[in-house]
Amino acid sequence: MQINxxxxxxxxxxxxxxxxxxxxxxxxxxxxxxxxxxxxxGKQVQRMMRLYQTRAALAQEPTTAAWAQATNxxxxxLHVALMQGQRAKRKMIEANLRLVVSVAKKYQxxxxxxxxxxxxGSLGLERxxxxxxxxxxxxxxxxxxxxxxxxxxxxxxxxxRMIRLPVHVNERLNQIKKAQRQLAQELGRTATVAExxxxxxxxxxxxxxxxxxxxx
Numbered sequence: 249m250q251i252n253x254x255x256x257x258x259x260x261x262x263x264x265x266x267x268x269x270x271x272x273x274x275x276x277x278x279x280x281x282x283x284x285x286x287x288x289x290g291k292q293v294q295r296m297m298r299l300y301q302t303r304a305a306l307a308q309e310p311t312t313a314a315w316a317q318a319t320n321x322x323x324x325x326l327h328v329a330l331m332q333g334q335r336a337k338r339k340m341i342e343a344n345l346r347l348v349v350s351v352a353k354k355y356q357x358x359x360x361x362x363x364x365x366x367x368x369g370s371l372g373l374e375r376x377x378x379x380x381x382x383x384x385x386x387x388x389x390x391x392x393x394x395x396x397x398x399x400x401x402x403x404x405x406x407x408x409r410m411i412r413l414p415v416h417v418n419e420r421l422n423q424i425k426k427a428q429r430q431l432a433q434e435l436g437r438t439a440t441v442a443e444x445x446x447x448x449x450x451x452x453x454x455x456x457x458x459x460x461x462x463x464x
Contacts (some may be wrong), residue, residue: 267363268362268363271349271363271366272349275349276346278342278343278345278346279343280343281339281340281343281388283387285339286340286382286387286388287382288336288382289336289337289340289382290336290381290382290388291382292329292332292333292335293333293336293337293377293378294380294381294382295329295332295333296329296332296333296334296336296337296436297333297378299315299319299326299329299330299333300437302315302318302319303315304440306318312326330436333436334436337374337377337378337436340377340380341370341373341374341377344373344389344392345370345373347373347389347393347396348366348370348373348396349366349369351369351396351397351400352365352366352368352369352400355400355404358404358407359404359407359408360403360404360407365400365403368399368402368403369396369397369399369400370399371428371429371432372395372396372397372398372399372400372402373392373395373396373399374438375395375399375438376388376391376394376395376396377392378437378438379395380392406421406462413462417458417461420458421458421461421462423448424444424448424455424458427439427444427447427448428444431443431444431447441455441456441459
């Protein structure tokens, strides 16, 4: 899921020209979730993630019918579970975007624009939603904070490394980053190396080598 951080917003007939102000105004309209809602949505997301894990474990790219059979669900039940999971994931992400901004502001003046930090924090938040176990009893925001901060600090560290990398490596990493965001939006989850390679028309080895170069 890709977060739209520059959607237009009109104020008294005039569009806002400050993207940060626009974004803050938009997310301030989104209601927070109660603890009970977090539990319900969290369970729906976890069910969806288990379904995706089952599909990934199948030998080949399965048909929807084969996927449903492997999960002991009808086609309709599979569709409903996936739709519920996607909706729940979106609700949990949107309700915590203010937390992303709050964390991102602590890392300003590190060589990355605030909205870029927010985007990276949102990707960390998305990962946190996918990993959250609602049966543990703690609030999601407490759990999500770590994932948001990790997404932001990792981006800052990567930016510092990229400055030292050859231009062609930076270009490849930017291509991978773009593909990651597009696939996350399409799939509703973090893409695998194989999926990134397929989307880019590269070998999985090439994608993995780019990741390794970025981590050096």
